[in-house]
Amino acid sequence: MTGQVRTVDGRVAGRRGQATRQKLLDCLSEMLSSSPYRDVKVIDVARKAGTSPATFYQYFPDVEGAVLEVAEEMATHGAALTELLEGRSWVGKAGWQTAQELVDGFLEFWRKHEAILRVVDLGAAEGDKRFYKIRMKILNSVNNSLADAIADLQAKGRVDKDVNPAAVAGALVAMLASVASHQKGFQSWGVKQAELKPNLALLVHLGVTGKKPTK
Amino acid sequence: MTGQVRTVDGRVAGRRGQATRQKLLDCLSEMLSSSPYRDVKVIDVARKAGTSPATFYQYFPDVEGAVLEVAEEMATHGAALTELLEGRSWVGKAGWQTAQELVDGFLEFWRKHEAILRVVDLGAAEGDKRFYKIRMKILNSVNNSLADAIADLQAKGRVDKDVNPAAVAGALVAMLASVASHQKGFQSWGVKQAELKPNLALLVHLGVTGKKPTK
DNA sequence: TCGGTAAGCTGACGGCATGACAGGACAAGT
DNA sequence: ACTTGTCCTGTCATGCCGTCAGCTTACCGA
Numbered sequence: 405m406t407g408q409v410r411t412v413d414g415r416v417a418g419r420r421g422q423a424t425r426q427k428l429l430d431c432l433s434e435m436l437s438s439s440p441y442r443d444v445k446v447i448d449v450a451r452k453a454g455t456s457p458a459t460f461y462q463y464f465p466d467v468e469g470a471v472l473e474v475a476e477e478m479a480t481h482g483a484a485l486t487e488l489l490e491g492r493s494w495v496g497k498a499g500w501q502t503a504q505e506l507v508d509g510f511l512e513f514w515r516k517h518e519a520i521l522r523v524v525d526l527g528a529a530e531g532d533k534r535f536y537k538i539r540m541k542i543l544n545s546v547n548n549s550l551a552d553a554i555a556d557l558q559a560k561g562r563v564d565k566d567v568n569p570a571a572v573a574g575a576l577v578a579m580l581a582s583v584a585s586h587q588k589g590f591q592s593w594g595v596k597q598a599e600l601k602p603n604l605a606l607l608v609h610l611g612v613t614g615k616k617p618t619k
Numbered sequence: 620m621t622g623q624v625r626t627v628d629g630r631v632a633g634r635r636g637q638a639t640r641q642k643l644l645d646c647l648s649e650m651l652s653s654s655p656y657r658d659v660k661v662i663d664v665a666r667k668a669g670t671s672p673a674t675f676y677q678y679f680p681d682v683e684g685a686v687l688e689v690a691e692e693m694a695t696h697g698a699a700l701t702e703l704l705e706g707r708s709w710v711g712k713a714g715w716q717t718a719q720e721l722v723d724g725f726l727e728f729w730r731k732h733e734a735i736l737r738v739v740d741l742g743a744a745e746g747d748k749r750f751y752k753i754r755m756k757i758l759n760s761v762n763n764s765l766a767d768a769i770a771d772l773q774a775k776g777r778v779d780k781d782v783n784p785a786a787v788a789g790a791l792v793a794m795l796a797s798v799a800s801h802q803k804g805f806q807s808w809g810v811k812q813a814e815l816k817p818n819l820a821l822l823v824h825l826g827v828t829g830k831k832p833t834k
Numbered sequence: 835t836c837g838g839t840a841a842g843c844t845g846a847c848g849g850c851a852t853g854a855c856a857g858g859a860c861a862a863g864t
Numbered sequence: 865a866c867t868t869g870t871c872c873t874g875t876c877a878t879g880c881c882g883t884c885a886g887c888t889t890a891c892c893g894a
Contacts, residue, residue: 579794
């Protein structure tokens with residue numbers, strides 16, 4: 405499917421090569437967590453991996469190229485987000501639970517991949533299609549499921565006709581992503597993490613069903 | 620209030636100096652709009668301003684320092700966002716209009732300052748307190764007004780007791796900011812800008828009042 | 835066991851951005 | 865014209881970037 409892993413100059417990477425490559429990616433991930441994206445240098449990543457800059461350039465065209473790899477890897481893990489919504493109900497108490505579990509799972513995922521998601525968000529906002537596609541790949545699973553749920557309720561007449569399911573779903577997903585990125589910001593507004601989640605779930609529930617949840 | 624503008628080495632800047640300084644800031648702004656943050660170099664900004672890198676370093680410690688200035692300037696303009704909510708009603712048709720105008724004004728502001736806001740968002744997400752404070756300064760005006768409105772309705776018994784006004788307000792503001800940053804993303808979900816706004820307004824109204832708007 | 839071949843790594847190098855400084859250009863007041 | 869303080873830039877040491885030739889290592893077939 406993906407074909408063989410290749411170096412920049414076209415050689416196929418063997419066992420040792422792939423290990424080095426992966427180590428560089430891991431070290432890059434760590435660097436992204438500990439220092440601003442702007443200050444992440446090839447030489448630092450290489451040093452951290454116990455190798456030389458020249459080796460780095462064998463496997464990646466530049467820092468951005470390597471970041472894209474890290475992001476791609478993370479995006480495949482993001483497929484698990486689909487499970488948060490698959491076959492769930494939005495009616496009654498079950499609906500409230502669905503909303504809660506979505507918020508919980510989403511925030512957890514974002515927290516776990518905080519550093520790389522920051523960079524993906526930036527790249528997407530800057531209009532880079534590669535980052536933008538990765539961001540879509542992650543959000544689409546959640547977004548599509550949400551939009552379907554809204555469209556379903558709409559078909560049954562439980563949601564107004566003039567609601568655009570995709571727009572509402574997208575806005576809710578954007579909200580979750582943004583809140584996850586700036587959780588610390590809420591603390592200065594006197595909102596604790598534990599308080600935040602149910603309020604987010606409330607908004608999600610309101611957005612999807614148009615009604616307050618029954619708890 | 621802010622005192623005199625000073626160079627890095629402590630001299631007070633005169634008329635000519637301030638003009639040069641401002642020109643550098645303007646050129647930096649342009650650079651941020653046209654190229655990725657990571658690739659904005661002092662030498663490019665200086666060249667664009669028709670001066671030398673050494674001059675840049677007389678007024679700013681580094682690119683980040685200059686970016687903070689641009690952001691600060693933008694943040695003061697952001698005070699105008701307060702007007703979108705001051706003295707507005709959230710009841711009946713007026714409530715729907717309030718929500719619409721908030722969404723409109725917010726998106727417009729974000730669009731106008733897109734480039735610098737991207738960088739502020741990144742800096743804040745990375746935990747840099749300076750960027751984080753600027754982000755707060757912009758969002759606080761809207762957030763506080765929203766939280767007050769919710770708390771008001773809550774006091775009147777129109778909103779559930781277990782809603783945390785600050786949390787809901789913060790989440791709604793985060794949603795607006797995120798959607799504004801990634802408007803292009805919605806196009807690939809088949810959502811046009813014109814469709815997006817009323818749906819955002821709907822979510823805002825739902826979040827604040829807990830009820831569907833009367834149009 | 836022994837080469838042969840391809841993978842894997844690095845030292846070294848030209849090029850460019852950074853950041854500091856000292857000195858020259860310039861404007862304003864006397 | 866002279867002085868004073870502001871303003872700008874040429875220059876330099878330093879450090880990262882990105883490339884290449886060449887060396888080492890692992891694998892494999894004879």
